[in-house]
Structure formats: C-alpha cells, structure tokens
Amino acid sequence: MRVLQIGCGNFGPAHLAGWARLGLADSLTVADPRPDLAETLARHVPGARAVADWRAALADADLVDVLTPTDTHHAIAAAVLDAGKPLFLEKPAAPTADEARDLLRRAEAAAVPVQVGMYLRFHPKGAALKALVEEGAVGRLLHLSARFLGIKRMRADSGPLANDAVHFIDLILWLVGDVPSRVFATLRDDEARGHDDLAAVQMRFASGATALVEAGYRLPGATPDPFVPGTFSTKELVVTGTEGVVRFSLGEERLTLRRGRHRRAGAILVPDYAEPEDIAAPAADPPEVMARQFDHLLRVLRGEAAPVATLRDAGVAVARVLDAAREASRTGAVVALA
Template sequence: MTREVRIGMIGYKFMGKAHSHAYRDLPMFFPQAAKPVMKAICGRNAEGVQQAARQFGWESAETDWFELIRRDDIDVVDINAPSDAHHAIAVAAARAGKHLFCEKPLALTLADARDMLQVAEEAGVKHMVGFNYRFAPAVRLAKKLVDEGRIGQIYHFRAWFLQDWIVDPEFPLVWRLQKEVAGSGSHGDLGAHLIDLAHYLVGDMREVIGMSETFIKERPMPSSMTGLSAQGSKDGPRGPVTVDDATLFLTRFENGALGSFEATRFAPGHRCTNSFEINGSKGSIKFDFERMNELQVYFTEDAEDVQGFRRVIATDPAHAYAEAWWPPGHTIGYEHTFVHEVLELMEALKEDRQPVPNFHDGVKCQQVLEAVDLSIAERRWVGVNEL
C-alpha cells in the first residue's frame, strides 16, 4: 500500500501555486490519503523556479524537464506548463514509468491527446487531467441529485463561463492569446471546463454547432507575464491575437437533452462566472462558482405554496469533503477544489486504480472542442464522432 507519493512538478506560476498549495494542505486535512512529497519543481527560468521552490516548499528545483522525469526519486509528474508542452512531457514521462497529472486542456490537438492516452495506457501508468471544478462540494451534490433521479429526466443543460480580464485592448499579448502555445482562447481555456462538467453531469454529446469571434485583433507584446497578469507598452511592438475571444455552441446529448455553452473573456463585471443550470422533469439545479458553496435547487413536487428555488449550503456534514474542513456554514474556496483533486489522485494511487477524471475524459473534451471548431469553420452541425 502506497504511503508516500513523490511529486515532480513542471510549471510554477498560476497553476503551479495552486497545485503546490494542494500538496501541502492535503496531509493536514486528509491524513488517511497517501502523502504527497514535494521532491522537485521545474521551470525554464532558474531564478524564478528557485524562488518558487523556496516559497511553495519544494525540496529542489530543475530547469530541464527531461532531467526531472529521469530522476529515480519521482513517482508522479505534474504538468501545469503551457499547453504546447503537455504532449512531449507526458509521453516522455509515461515512457519513463511516471504517473501523470496534467492540466487541461490535455493537449493542443485531439491527435496529441489521443497519443498521450495511448502511451500512458501502454506504459501502465496512472493518469489524471485537471478538471478541478468537478471537485466543488456543490457540484458533487448536483451530480448526486442527477444520478439519483431526483430532478427526473434531463431536458436542458446550459452553461456559461464569463471573464473580463482582457477587455482592455491594450492588455498585452500573453501566451494564452497565442494559438501555437495555448491551442485556443476562451474555447479551450474556459469552455473546456464547461464541456467536462456537462460530460460529468449529463453525459456524452452527439453533435454540435458553434460560432466564435476575436474582438481585438492585435495587442502589445508583453515584457513580463505571470498567471493572468502581464506588463507591456502600448507604444511598443504589437502582435496578432490568434485565438478566439468568445465562443458559443449548441449541442444535442446522446440522451436527448439539449445544451448551450458560452465562453468569453469579454464580459465586463464577470471575474470568474463559471455557471450551469440543469432542467429536468422533476426539478432544476443552478450553480455559480462565484458562490461556489451554494447550489440552487428546485423540485416540482414541493407543495405549491412553497415552490421556488432553495439555497443549499454544500459545506454541511451531508456533503462531499465537508467532514475534513470547518464547522457547518464555514465556507471553503477555489484552492480547496485542488486539494480535493489531489485527494482523488492520492487515493487512486493508494488503491491501485485510475483516478477520475483521467486522460479518457481529457480526450473526450478535446474531441468536442475540435468538433465545435470544425462546425465554425464549415458552418454546419458536426457529429462528435466524426473526429
């Protein structure tokens, strides 16, 4: 039985900090899980990665990811570098016998994602993809209500992920706005989370049709960038934005439900409005990550004089993960979704099973992303299984 799991992490900025926090907090709140040991962190900038190692609590730092995966004291390779690096790192790490934890989207292309899955399966290693929003207790409650049939037959799933951090046309051309690095813009970054939540809560999609727009065509080149922040001069050189600023699509699920999706970075006032609503024959569910501890629930069977959406606080003892945290009504935050995600990884390794979500889920998400892209390019409905 695995008691300790030695982690080597590639990437040290926004997601690197989130993952590091999860590894450090997990043993305090979930002592029954295998303990992650933070052996090495890797990044290209020696000064930056060494500072991150000291700040986040890693034992050592590397500047060459290939050297990290060759180390004998690493069991799991955590990949949260930009998307264009995922495929090469994951394939090399799997062939070196390392288990894999990779941020979303899994790869730049469906072909690369499928290759990552195939190599991981052939190598016999465990693999997980970072869809952290599945791990909010309120989302777990939504899943429970759907699976138990308490809102009946599902008719509609509508979801929207709205942000506003690049509304300013002078915001610099960060890597997330470059297709060769990020793969896509709001679609692959924000829309991927919505697609995974739809798969998790409702099921597979049959066909899609979409539209997208890039509102700001050029931006100043960045002089520095960290996470979702960047510096640049509006009087300096500029470069083309090669990803979507907003993408919307419709879908028909295999079970007959209808779905609508909207992902945009051009919604002023919305910092991180990751929301969905599910309508069924017996009721409805509404979730907004900006109020992540709450689930709005409506049941048609309630007496007529008290019908209406009720606010359920999903941090009470009846809900997922609540026993590990604070007394009823004491909220948790964004960072806790990563702790729960790492808990699933550590328990899967301890129990010798594949964690969920894994590369199968990452491939399925990538398939929908590319089906939407094909729909936009050809201006038609596209069957997901065409790809």
C-alpha cells in the same frame, strides 16, 4: 512520494499549495525556467526544490504534475508516460483529440494512471451537483446552460474555449454521461491573435438533452474571481430537468435546487415549483480543490479509489468536442460526432 511539478505559471501556486496541504511540500521538485522560481517556492513551499529542466528530474519522480501551456502537453506527457510515471495533467489534456488519443495509448501501454485536471468535478458543489443528477432530483435532463464570463486578460497560448469553456463542457459530459451527437459553435478572434476571445458552443445528446456553453474575455462578470485578482467573473451552470432546476454558481459558492415542473391548467402550462433550497456542500478555495484532486490520484495509486477524470473521458472525449467546435465555427455547419 516524490512529486515532480512541471510548470509554475499563473496557476502554479495553487498546485504548490495543494501538494503542501497533503504534506508533500518537502518531497516536491518544481521544474520551470522562469528566473523567479526559487523566490516563488520560498514564498509558497520553502521545502521544495527548484530545477530549470524537468528532464533532469524525471527519473527520480514517483508522480508527475504537468501544468505547462497546452501546446506543450503532448510532448511532455508522452515522455512522462513513456518513462512509466503516473501523471496529473492539467486541462485540456492535449490541443487535439488525436494527440489525446496518442497519450491514452501510451498510458495504456505503460499501465499507469492519468488524471486530467478537471477542477469542477472535484469542487464539493460540483460533486454534490453530480449526486443530485444521479439521484433524479431534477428528473430527466432537458437542457444545461453554462456561462464562464469575465473582462480579463487574453492569454497568449489559448482562448476561452480551451481555457474556460472546457471546464463546463467536461462537467456537462460528466453529468449527461455521454458525448454529444452534434456540436455547433461560434468562435470569434477579434484581436487576430490566432486564438478565440469569444466562444459559444451548442451540443445535442442522443438522449435529447441539449446544452449551451458561453465563454469570453469581454463579457462582464458578477463576482470577484478567485483565480485572477481584480477581475469579476460569472461561472455558473443551470441544469434543467423534467422535475426541477438546479443552479451551480462557482463565484457565489452556491448550489440551489428548485423542485417542480410545469402543469397543465386548461389550455396553458403554468409553473408549479417549490421554493429554492440551498444544497449543503462545503466552500473550497483553489488550493483545497487542487488538494482534493491530488489526494484522489494518490488513492488511485494505492488501490483505494477508482479513477476519475481519466484520459478517456476527460481527455479524449472533451478534446473531440473542442475539435468539433472549431470545425463547426470554421465551416458554419453542425458537426456530427460518431
């Protein structure tokens, strides 16, 4: 399996390590014009080949992994799909839903699988959270509240909506099994960069469930961030249902369930919840989660697994929510999604 990785920025080494854990380092070609690329590969995957232009290596690839800046995704992914190559595409799949739809059309025309890099779906605790919800451990979903916070660098190509909040927006859509019917959001660009530096997104679903996702670059976090050395962050999702509450903390590597509900006591409702129980699920560092994502795509290609985090649900659906959040923030109005 000859893999072409296009892009090797800040998260590039985690991708390199993921391929290496699957034994594919020696069949890996990495395309990036950065001058220190060869040195980076020598440090992380000595058997990999470095090239400056991905176009020269595309024809020889069996699978392509794209992790370039989001505003380049559509052009690169379109060329990859038109060449008939299976694709791993980092989140968000495209800057807009229209571009994501175009990539979906091209993928369907080429009949090749595309997997979007939705990290939390493949984290062992994210997968365990999905299983808890599906088995009814918290009952009917009422509210999902997520925070992705930290005092950290502001990227030049995007803000926390598309870079950070997108993870929990995807996870929430995956858990609820639907796209929200209504979206409202506040996005702030206090540095006038052309990208948000604070995002607060509210969602309401046809089932009645609601959700709130908060992300920002000036909000202090609680635990060391495994992706950005020297930064403290908070990355957590609390899922509240009619029969309990479950909390997933990525920073603490913890998944905690409290079964119970409020019960009537005369004129008031009082909480009647069991003690919190830690749900067993392995810890996983970024290279391990990347390896899990890549391994799943390889099993899809071999016909051994059904696709997960597809362009339809993790690409177009998520991009629709991001588009709606931007429109809601611009207009100050709730945006309805058909």
